[in-house]
Amino acid sequence: MDISLINLVPLLMAASTPILLAGLGELVVEKSGVLNLGVEGMMIVGAITGFMAAVATGSPTLGFLGGALGGAAMALIFGLLTQGLMSNQVATGLALTLFGLGLSALLGQGFVGLKPPATPKLPVPGLSELPVIGPMLFRHDLMVYLSLAAVAAVWAFLRYSRPGLILRAVGENHAAAHALGYKVTRIRIYAILFGGAMAGLGGAYLSLVRVPQWTEGMTAGAGWIALALVVFAAWRPVPLLVGAYLFGGITVLQLNMQAAGVNVPVELLSMSPYVVTILVLVAMSAAGAAAGAPGSLGRAFHASR
Amino acid sequence: MNSTDDLLVIDGVTKAYPGVVANSDVSFRIRKGEVHALLGENGAGKSTLVKTIYGLVTPDAGTMTLDGQAYAPAEPSAARQAGVAMVFQHFSLFDALSVAENIALGMETPPKRRVLARQIREVSEAYGLPLSPNRRVGDLSAGERQRVEIVRCLLQNPRLLIMDEPTSVLTPQEVEILFRTLRQLSAEGTAILYISHKLDEIRALCDTATILRHGKVVGDCVPRDTSARDMAEMMVAAKLDTPVKHPGTRGEEVFAVDGLSLPAASQFGTALKDIAFSVRKGEILGIGGVAGNGQDELFAVLSGETRTAPGSVAFQGAPVGRLGPHERRAIGILSAPEERLGHAAAPDMSLADNALMTAALRMKLAPGGWIDWKGVRAYAEKVIKGFDVRTPGAHTAAGALSGGNLQKFVVGREVMQDPALLIVNQPTWGVDAAAAAHIRKALIKLAEEGAALIVISQDLDELMEISDRITAICDGRMVRPRPAQGLTMNDLGLMLGGRDPEEEAVA
Incomplete structure (x- = not known):
C-alpha cells in the first residue's frame, strides 16, 4: 500500500471520528462537573443499537439516530443513578461500561455476520474536485462533517453562549451555582444525555462505517481513549480534535507501515499511537496551564437546605 | 400598621427541618434605605431567614411583603427580579471564570459582553470599588472577590441588599471602603440587611438591629445607643464574661x-x-x-x-x-x-x-x-x-x-x-x-x-x-x-x- 498524505488523511479522519464524537460528548459532561467513566459502555451499546436500526430500516441515517438514542438511554441510567440517587460516579461509570458490554453482546446475537446498508459519501460540490485537497478533505460521509461541525459548535457554545457559561459554572462550583438559583441536577442530566448520544453516535460510526459489521466488544477501548483525550486536551474542544486526529492518524499510519513491512518491531508500531498522543497532549496541556479540571468534577451535589 | 416607608415586612415566618426549628414565628420590618442588622449566635436561624428572603428556602408558614406587594420568591431569580440581591458569606464565585462572566451569571438578562464590561467599570468606579472585568476571579484577593459580588448585586439596582458576614476576610482599611459604599447606597435609598458577629461594626454602620435566638426574635435595638456588651447578652441570653488579661509574670x-x-x-x-x-x-x-x-x-x-x-x-x-x-x-x-x-x-x-x-x-x-x-x-x-x-x-x-x-x-x-x-x-x-x-x-x-x-x-x-x-x-x-x-x-x-x-x- 502506498503511504502518502492523499491516502492517509481521509483514512485518519474516518478512523478518528468515533473517538472524536465520544470525546466531545464526554468533554461537555465533564465541563458540567460529572465524571462518566461509562463512555466505552455507551459507545458499544450505540454501536449495536445503531447497527440494528440500520439493518432493520435499511437507512444509515436512522441507524445513526438509533445509535444516539441507545447511547443516550445508557446515559440516562447513569444520570438517574448519580444525579437522582447520589450514587458514586466512578463506580457507576465503571458498572455502566461492564453493563454496556454485556447488553450489547446479548442484543447483537442475531446480527453477527450481517452487512449494514452502506453509508454514502457526500462529496462537497466544487470543493471535492480540487486537486490534492479535494480527495483529502471533501469526500467524506455526513458524520465526518458533522463531527467537525460539532467541535466548532461545542467550542462556541462553551465560550460564547449563556447556557454554555451556566454549564461551566455548574461544573466549576456547583454550590455557588445553586446559590445563584441554577438547577444543577437538571443541567447535569442534560449534559449527561448529550454525552451519551455523542458516544452512541461514535459507536454507530464504528459498526456502520469503520468496520462495517457487528462483532462483540468491537469498540476495543475506544471509549477509554476518548476519556483520556478529554483530560489531556485540558477540557478544550480544539485540542481534543487535534488529539483525536493525531491518535487516528498514527493508528492508520502504523497499520500502513505494518502492511508495507517496515523494519520496525510490530509491538513498537502498535503502541506508537498511544505514546505519541499522550506525549503531544501532555506538552500541549503544559503550555496552556491556565485551564484545569472543572472545580466540581466528580463530586456529588445534593441541595441541602 | 403598614407605613409606606416599610420596604420588607416579615410576618410570622416559620421554617422547620427534621429535628430543629430554624425559624419560629419571625416577624420584623426593614424600612427603605435603612441599614438593618440581623444578630444572633451560630445556629440562631439567621442563614435560614436570609435564604428565605432570597428564595432559596420556602417557609412552612408566614408571609412576606415587599413594598406593599405580597412577596414569596420561589427561587433566587424571582427574588432578584423583585429587587432583592445578596452577597454571600462564603463567596459564591467561580474561580476559573472571569470577573465579567461571574457577574453575568448573577444577572437575569445580562447585556452583551462589551456593554457589561463597561457597566462593571462604571459601577465599580462610582462606588469606589475598582475592578477589572477580564481578570480571572481565582487570581483576585479576598477583598477584590467581595467587590465582584457587590458589583454583581449593584448592577441590578437592588432595593434590598443582603450581606452575610461581609467583613470576616477584610482588612480594616477594606472594611472602611465597604462601609463607605454601603452608606452611599443607603443614602440613595437601598435598604441593607447586614449580618455580622462583629458588634462594633454593627454599632458603626447599622440603624436598627433585630436579634434572633434559637430561631425566634428576642428583641431589637438601635445599635448606636446600645453597648456591644448588651447586644451580645441579648444574643446569648446570659451574662458574658469578657476575658480579662492579667499582665502577669513573664518568664524566660x-x-x-x-x-x-x-x-x-x-x-x-x-x-x-x-x-x-x-x-x-x-x-x-x-x-x-x-x-x-x-x-x-x-x-x-x-x-x-x-x-x-x-x-x-x-x-x-x-x-x-x-x-x-x-x-x-x-x-x-x-x-x-x-x-x-x-x-x-x-x-x-x-x-x-x-x-x-x-x-x-x-x-x-x-x-x-x-x-x-x-x-x-x-x-x-x-x-x-x-x-x-x-x-x-x-x-x-x-x-x-x-x-x-x-x-x-x-x-x-x-x-x-x-x-x-x-x-x-x-x-x-x-x-x-x-x-x-x-x-x-x-x-x-x-x-x-x-x-x-x-x-x-x-x-x-x-x-x-x-x-x-x-x-x-x-x-x-x-x-x-x-x-x-x-x-x-x-x-x-x-x-x-x-x-x-x-x-x-x-x-
Whole structure:
C-alpha cells in the first residue's frame, strides 16, 4: 500500500471520528462537573443499537439516530443513578461500561455476520474536485462533517453562549451555582444525555462505517481513549480534535507501515499511537496551564437546605 | 400598621427541618434605605431567614411583603427580579471564570459582553470599588472577590441588599471602603440587611438591629445607643464574661524563630521571608494579617508540618527545626490548626478518635502501641466537660458538631495536654460570641499558668483582647512585635500592610 498524505488523511479522519464524537460528548459532561467513566459502555451499546436500526430500516441515517438514542438511554441510567440517587460516579461509570458490554453482546446475537446498508459519501460540490485537497478533505460521509461541525459548535457554545457559561459554572462550583438559583441536577442530566448520544453516535460510526459489521466488544477501548483525550486536551474542544486526529492518524499510519513491512518491531508500531498522543497532549496541556479540571468534577451535589 | 416607608415586612415566618426549628414565628420590618442588622449566635436561624428572603428556602408558614406587594420568591431569580440581591458569606464565585462572566451569571438578562464590561467599570468606579472585568476571579484577593459580588448585586439596582458576614476576610482599611459604599447606597435609598458577629461594626454602620435566638426574635435595638456588651447578652441570653488579661509574670524566653525563610510551596502559596521573633513563658504573642499572607505557611513551620533548617526554630535553647509534629508534641510544643474539618479533626471519626490522634503521646493513651479505649474516652469526656462542648458524647462524629462546638473541642484537646508552647491558628474563626469568649478565656488561663502562646488570627479585636504583644505578617514578612497596650486600630492597620507604625510616625 502506498503511504502518502492523499491516502492517509481521509483514512485518519474516518478512523478518528468515533473517538472524536465520544470525546466531545464526554468533554461537555465533564465541563458540567460529572465524571462518566461509562463512555466505552455507551459507545458499544450505540454501536449495536445503531447497527440494528440500520439493518432493520435499511437507512444509515436512522441507524445513526438509533445509535444516539441507545447511547443516550445508557446515559440516562447513569444520570438517574448519580444525579437522582447520589450514587458514586466512578463506580457507576465503571458498572455502566461492564453493563454496556454485556447488553450489547446479548442484543447483537442475531446480527453477527450481517452487512449494514452502506453509508454514502457526500462529496462537497466544487470543493471535492480540487486537486490534492479535494480527495483529502471533501469526500467524506455526513458524520465526518458533522463531527467537525460539532467541535466548532461545542467550542462556541462553551465560550460564547449563556447556557454554555451556566454549564461551566455548574461544573466549576456547583454550590455557588445553586446559590445563584441554577438547577444543577437538571443541567447535569442534560449534559449527561448529550454525552451519551455523542458516544452512541461514535459507536454507530464504528459498526456502520469503520468496520462495517457487528462483532462483540468491537469498540476495543475506544471509549477509554476518548476519556483520556478529554483530560489531556485540558477540557478544550480544539485540542481534543487535534488529539483525536493525531491518535487516528498514527493508528492508520502504523497499520500502513505494518502492511508495507517496515523494519520496525510490530509491538513498537502498535503502541506508537498511544505514546505519541499522550506525549503531544501532555506538552500541549503544559503550555496552556491556565485551564484545569472543572472545580466540581466528580463530586456529588445534593441541595441541602 | 403598614407605613409606606416599610420596604420588607416579615410576618410570622416559620421554617422547620427534621429535628430543629430554624425559624419560629419571625416577624420584623426593614424600612427603605435603612441599614438593618440581623444578630444572633451560630445556629440562631439567621442563614435560614436570609435564604428565605432570597428564595432559596420556602417557609412552612408566614408571609412576606415587599413594598406593599405580597412577596414569596420561589427561587433566587424571582427574588432578584423583585429587587432583592445578596452577597454571600462564603463567596459564591467561580474561580476559573472571569470577573465579567461571574457577574453575568448573577444577572437575569445580562447585556452583551462589551456593554457589561463597561457597566462593571462604571459601577465599580462610582462606588469606589475598582475592578477589572477580564481578570480571572481565582487570581483576585479576598477583598477584590467581595467587590465582584457587590458589583454583581449593584448592577441590578437592588432595593434590598443582603450581606452575610461581609467583613470576616477584610482588612480594616477594606472594611472602611465597604462601609463607605454601603452608606452611599443607603443614602440613595437601598435598604441593607447586614449580618455580622462583629458588634462594633454593627454599632458603626447599622440603624436598627433585630436579634434572633434559637430561631425566634428576642428583641431589637438601635445599635448606636446600645453597648456591644448588651447586644451580645441579648444574643446569648446570659451574662458574658469578657476575658480579662492579667499582665502577669513573664518568664524566660522559651521559643525563638530566627532568620526563617522558606520558598512558596506552590503557585498559590506565600514565601516566608526572614522571619524572626520570640515568645516568653506566660506570654501570648498575637500574629495578625490578612488571609493568604503566609499564616498557613508559618503555622506549618511552627507546628513541625514543614521542616526547616535546625537552627531557625529553637525551643528552650535547643534547635527543633528538623523535628516533626510528633516529636515536637513530645517536648511540649502543641498546635491547633485553622481548618477544623480535615486539618484539626477528621470529620467522619468520633470525638474520642480525634482526641486520641493528638493526645496519644502526652496523655499516654496508647501504651506499648495498644489503644487504651477507656482512657481515650475518659480524656475526650474531660475535654467535652472542661470546654462545654455541646454534643451527645465522645462517640459523636466530629463532623456532626457545629463549628463553634468543634472548635472548642479541638482547642480544648490541646490546652488540656499541658503544653509548654501552644500555637493556634484562627482560634475563634466562625465561632459565636459565647464560644469565642470561652476559648479566649481558656487561652489566657493557659498563659497565666506559665505556657507560652502564639495566636495567629485575622480578628484584630481578638488579638487586642488576649495578646501581650502583637505583630503582623504581610506577604511573608513579619513586622516587629509591639506591646498590645496602647496600639490603636490605625496602628494595626498599618502593621497589616507590612509597615511599622513607629517608623511611619517618625517619617
